[in-house]
């Protein structure tokens with residue numbers, strides 16, 4: 001496994017790091033306004049970020065997902081805007097689903113719009129809960145050759161600005177436990193209602209809202225994968241996005257380090273720079289190690305995903321877990337080392353507010369641990385040695401939930 005960037009990836013890293021600086025300039029105002037940076041979004045779309053890993057025959061640049069990681073890491077190192085980055089990550093997820101699961105007609109219908117930068121959402125969470133997807137109620141009922149979709153999703157990133165949605169729901173006619181299905185839906189039209197923008201603590205630059213579907217007519221073409229195959233498709237896409245969280249966190253932490261390092265070398269206390277104190281150095285080294293863990297795990301997870309190795313899911317969850325935990329640790333250390341300046345209502349404390357959200361969005365840290373344990377149990381069942389004192393893996397799997 002190589003975690004080094006080749007010359008092309010270095011170029012991508014630098015290009016998107018340069019574009020990220022414009023995102024950072026507008027981030028504090030966009031946080032106050034709870035709005036996405038549409039200009040920068042269009043700029044990175046025009047630069048071709050969405051096309052990087054898309055085959056040339058589908059209008060892409062024919063690169064690899066490791067090229068995408070390089071671009072995302074570059075952007076994350078300078079953008080200082082978690083909402084913008086989370087939007088990027090979700091957009092890449094929608095593209096990956098279409099590439100992996102879409103029929104030629106579905107690709108022709110939705111891929112060009114996503115490649116141009118039309119924003120899509122991924123909607124799983126409902127009022128009944130986000131961690132436990134088995135409680136979802138949104139349903140598409142059979143109607144002639146098609147379906148009628150009704151139900152409500154909540155806390156959906158970019159719902160107020162999106163035009164497309166990847167929506168998890170049920171087809172009740174398939175029967176319980178076989179009915180979860182993933183739909184690609186155009187969000188314009190009178191039967192789709194978007195709620196008020198939610199007033200969140202952080203990650204405000206990707207505004208969240210509810211989406212209500214009121215008898216929206218769909219056809220088979222709206223289903224991604226097979227009817228009833230939604231959990232598998234979701235599982236794959238969630239794993240992919242979890243792995244990307246690591247690259248994003250690594251870039252953001254490197255940004256925290258750059259800011260904090262400058263501050264502690266310039267600021268003096270007791271006649272010397274803050275940076276000569278080992279307690280201060282310890283905080284910075286913890287931040288650096290946090291970035292290294294996130295970055296290395298991302299590459300390891302992508303390697304296992306690419307090769308279809310059974311432990312890939314554990315690595316993806318571990319990557320999301322450490323991304324959330326290390327980003328928060330890093331942001332907290334940054335605020336602490338900036339002293340009273342870090343505690344002001346400014347970009348330093350904004351990054352701490354944002355980091356708190358990353359432990360929840362994309363599946364909470366505790367849900368990642370649950371997933372890791374479930375996967376361990378599943379793998380244990382395939383081991384040649386028998387142990388008497390572990391729970392029956394089949395019973396554990398029966399309970400396994402795939403979290404948002």
Ligand SMILES: Cc1cc2nc3c(=O)[nH]c(=O)nc-3n(C[C@H](O)[C@H](O)[C@H](O)COP(=O)(O)OP(=O)(O)OC[C@H]3O[C@@H](n4cnc5c(N)ncnc54)[C@H](O)[C@@H]3O)c2cc1C
Nearest residue numbers: 122123124125129130131155156157203360361364366404
């Ligand atoms: C900024 C932001 C953006 C979001 N964007 C989207 C989006 O675009 N699309 C979408 O579908 N959802 C989105 N969400 C929702 C998110 O996926 C959910 O908030 C998350 O999955 C947790 O679900 P919940 O909020 O219902 O918490 P709950 O499921 O009610 O959980 C509450 C707490 O209990 C813990 N918990 C739950 N079950 C267990 C258990 N068995 N053992 C131990 N602890 C447990 C959880 O870890 C959590 O800490 C977003 C959330 C945030 C904060």
